[in-house]
Amino acid sequence: MDLLHNFYSGIGIAFQPLNLFVCVAGVFFGTLIGALPGIGAIAAVSMLLPSTFYLEPVTALVMLAGVYYGAEYGGSIASILLNIPGTTSSAVVCLDGNPMARQGRAGVALLITAVASYTGGTIGIVLLMAGSPLLVALAQSFGPAEYFSFMLLGLAAAGMMGSGSPAKGLAMIVLGLLLGCIGADVNTAAPRFTFGLTHLYDGINVIVVAMGLFGITEVIFGMMAPGRSTEVPRVSLRSMVPTPEDRRRAVMPILRGSTIGSILGVLPGAGATLSTFMSYSLEKSLARDPSRFGKGAVEGIAGPESSNNAAAQTAFIPTLTLGIPGTATMALMLGAMMIHGIQPGPAMMTQHADIFWGLIASFWIGNAVLLVLNIPLIGIWVQMLRLPSLYLYPTVISLICMGVYSINFAVADILLVLLFGLLGCALRLLKCEPAPLLIAFVLGPMMEENFRRAMLMSRGDVATFVERPLSLAILAVTVAIAGGMLLVSLRRRRAAQ
Amino acid sequence: MQIKDSGSALAGAGMIAFGAVFLWAGRDLSMGSLQRMGPGYFPALVAGLSLLLGAVLLAVSLRPGEGVMRIGRRGAVVIGAVAAAILVFGHGIGLFGMVPSAFAATYLVTLSQPEAGRRQRLALSAVSAGVIWGIFLAALGLQAPAFAWPF
Numbered sequence: 092m093d094l095l096h097n098f099y100s101g102i103g104i105a106f107q108p109l110n111l112f113v114c115v116a117g118v119f120f121g122t123l124i125g126a127l128p129g130i131g132a133i134a135a136v137s138m139l140l141p142s143t144f145y146l147e148p149v150t151a152l153v154m155l156a157g158v159y160y161g162a163e164y165g166g167s168i169a170s171i172l173l174n175i176p177g178t179t180s181s182a183v184v185c186l187d188g189n190p191m192a193r194q195g196r197a198g199v200a201l202l203i204t205a206v207a208s209y210t211g212g213t214i215g216i217v218l219l220m221a222g223s224p225l226l227v228a229l230a231q232s233f234g235p236a237e238y239f240s241f242m243l244l245g246l247a248a249a250g251m252m253g254s255g256s257p258a259k260g261l262a263m264i265v266l267g268l269l270l271g272c273i274g275a276d277v278n279t280a281a282p283r284f285t286f287g288l289t290h291l292y293d294g295i296n297v298i299v300v301a302m303g304l305f306g307i308t309e310v311i312f313g314m315m316a317p318g319r320s321t322e323v324p325r326v327s328l329r330s331m332v333p334t335p336e337d338r339r340r341a342v343m344p345i346l347r348g349s350t351i352g353s354i355l356g357v358l359p360g361a362g363a364t365l366s367t368f369m370s371y372s373l374e375k376s377l378a379r380d381p382s383r384f385g386k387g388a389v390e391g392i393a394g395p396e397s398s399n400n401a402a403a404q405t406a407f408i409p410t411l412t413l414g415i416p417g418t419a420t421m422a423l424m425l426g427a428m429m430i431h432g433i434q435p436g437p438a439m440m441t442q443h444a445d446i447f448w449g450l451i452a453s454f455w456i457g458n459a460v461l462l463v464l465n466i467p468l469i470g471i472w473v474q475m476l477r478l479p480s481l482y483l484y485p486t487v488i489s490l491i492c493m494g495v496y497s498i499n500f501a502v503a504d505i506l507l508v509l510l511f512g513l514l515g516c517a518l519r520l521l522k523c524e525p526a527p528l529l530i531a532f533v534l535g536p537m538m539e540e541n542f543r544r545a546m547l548m549s550r551g552d553v554a555t556f557v558e559r560p561l562s563l564a565i566l567a568v569t570v571a572i573a574g575g576m577l578l579v580s581l582r583r584r585r586a587a588q
Numbered sequence: 589m590q591i592k593d594s595g596s597a598l599a600g601a602g603m604i605a606f607g608a609v610f611l612w613a614g615r616d617l618s619m620g621s622l623q624r625m626g627p628g629y630f631p632a633l634v635a636g637l638s639l640l641l642g643a644v645l646l647a648v649s650l651r652p653g654e655g656v657m658r659i660g661r662r663g664a665v666v667i668g669a670v671a672a673a674i675l676v677f678g679h680g681i682g683l684f685g686m687v688p689s690a691f692a693a694t695y696l697v698t699l700s701q702p703e704a705g706r707r708q709r710l711a712l713s714a715v716s717a718g719v720i721w722g723i724f725l726a727a728l729g730l731q732a733p734a735f736a737w738p739f
Binding site: 283 | 598599621623671704723732
């Protein structure tokens with residue numbers, strides 16, 4: 092079978108000793124940074140990105156996959172033990188994870204989190220392998236108009252499906268698009284919005300944007316909370332063993348969650364967040380005794396966690412096959428690939444088959460390494476949470492500065508990261524989510540290019556977007572999502588009054 | 589007409605400011621036609637959207653909403669300390685090298701944490717400088733000096 096053969100060759104690449112080593116290192120450092128309360132996967136990946144510049148492309152991506160998984164898991168540790176959710180999806184896991192921790196069952200909650208994310212991830216990867224060739228085939232009939240419409244769909248979904256108000260989400264999208272315009276024009280090389288600074292001629296590096304908006308901001312807000320140390324519960328390896336009752340309760344939610352996540356993950360924009368909520372409410376409605384939810388129900392962790400990870404995997408399908416990232420983390424990964432000279436898109440599967448399959452296999456390995464490494468090391472991570480915030484956050488600021496400087500040896504990048512850090516703080520104070528901004532920042536230049544190409548081909552006729560059936564279908568989905576979200580937010584507003 | 593959600597109002601004002609700055613900064617870029625767009629076309633379109641969304645947010649702010657987050661004195665001190673640390677690092681790295689810059693930056697950030705004692709701050713900064721040296725010079729072999737002296 093083709094699929095197995097491809098996966099086998101991918102595993103062969105990912106299992107090379109160096110790749111395996113960097114994957115373990117990536118998981119370790121990813122968990123280390125992700126376990127800092129308030130610091131999410133985007134910040135962790137962006138901080139460790141500069142250190143992968145010296146590696147081969149596949150090796151670098153293997154490491155980043157490890158970092159990503161490690162950071163996600165580290166985030167779950169912090170949110171379950173301290174009830175400080177870093178992301179929307181971990182907020183759902185918190186609902187039942189933290190009550191379990193307060194009942195002295197933090198170990199079980201963490202083990203179920205790890206197993207659920209591994210299972211969800213594995214199912215998502217299988218679908219990723221099976222689905223990618225299909226989407227590549229579809230992508231053959233994609234013209235510039237379809238690409239533009241698909242990106243519009245991703246942006247509309249990302250902007251409107253966040254937890255905040257749709258108007259703010261769309262504003263973040265537009266801000267990202269504006270910032271993406273900075274730099275030389277693709278067609279004429281005319282400098283745009285560089286304000287006379289030669290440094291801005293190549294545009295702003297996506298790593299600088301991510302480290303500022305997420306890294307600096309999250310560290311600042313982490314330090315605002317006064318020190319904590321005593322209320323962290325103890326977690327021993329033995330306390331992680333679930334009871335037979337726990338195991339029985341977790342199996343079906345994991346499978347259902349993986350299914351929901353895999354399907355919704357393909358939808359660019361907000362598949363992961365949406366599927367987490369859907370899985371939680373599904374488990375609650377299926378439960379014989381829904382009142383247990385919110386008080387430490389195992390199902391409330393197992394379902395959402397597996398759906399989140401399955402969605403994270405299938406979200407990679409549009410990223411790899413079309414070059415269109417579905418989540419902010421994927422946007423950063425896409426940026427990393429481009430820095431390494433790989434252009435994701437329909438041609439990647441044929442021209443860079445080794446990287447394509449190696450990358451997919453590495454995601455699975457990152458997932459597996461996480462399970463093997465982090466369960467025995469749980470004591471270390473919990474111990475780290477006991478440290479007052481004072482010890483860790485200041486060092487992270489120095490790490491960010493040095494990491495940014497190491498990209499181009501440019502002091503200007505250090506000043507830019509500060510500007511984006513301050514912007515991130517302002518956005519947080521105004522309760523605007525920065526993730527859509529990052530997606531739009533990466534997609535902006537691609538959108539412009541495809542828009543211009545589509546207009547050139549249709550001789551300036553905007554109707555081309557609705558005359559081409561595939562583009563029309565994508566736009567119809569976009570309008571449906573936007574309309575649906577507007578209705579939801581209006582109803583929420585009315586209910587609040 | 590009264591603003592009830594200051595968060596949306598400020599965000600709206602910000603979007604209008606961003607849109608205006610980009611429209612002004614891109615005033616010399618050629619627009620071209622819809623068929624052959626110049627470098628100025630797409631940015632002008634997005635800047636227009638920014639103005640529009642700013643207006644929408646201002647309209648939204650007339651109804652009660654999420655408001656703004658308050659950070660208090662401690663928050664302001666943390667932001668100030670981090671900003672100062674990044675500026676010091678940026679200016680120091682070319683003059684004194686990586687290790688002293690990391691030491692100074694970490695020390696400045698710790699000043700925002702009242703729980704720390706002076707000795708703790710110095711020790712932490714030294715560890716941090718060591719970590720930076722270990723990662724970027726020892727492990728990654730970056731071509732940048734650990735120490736430098738400009739005079």
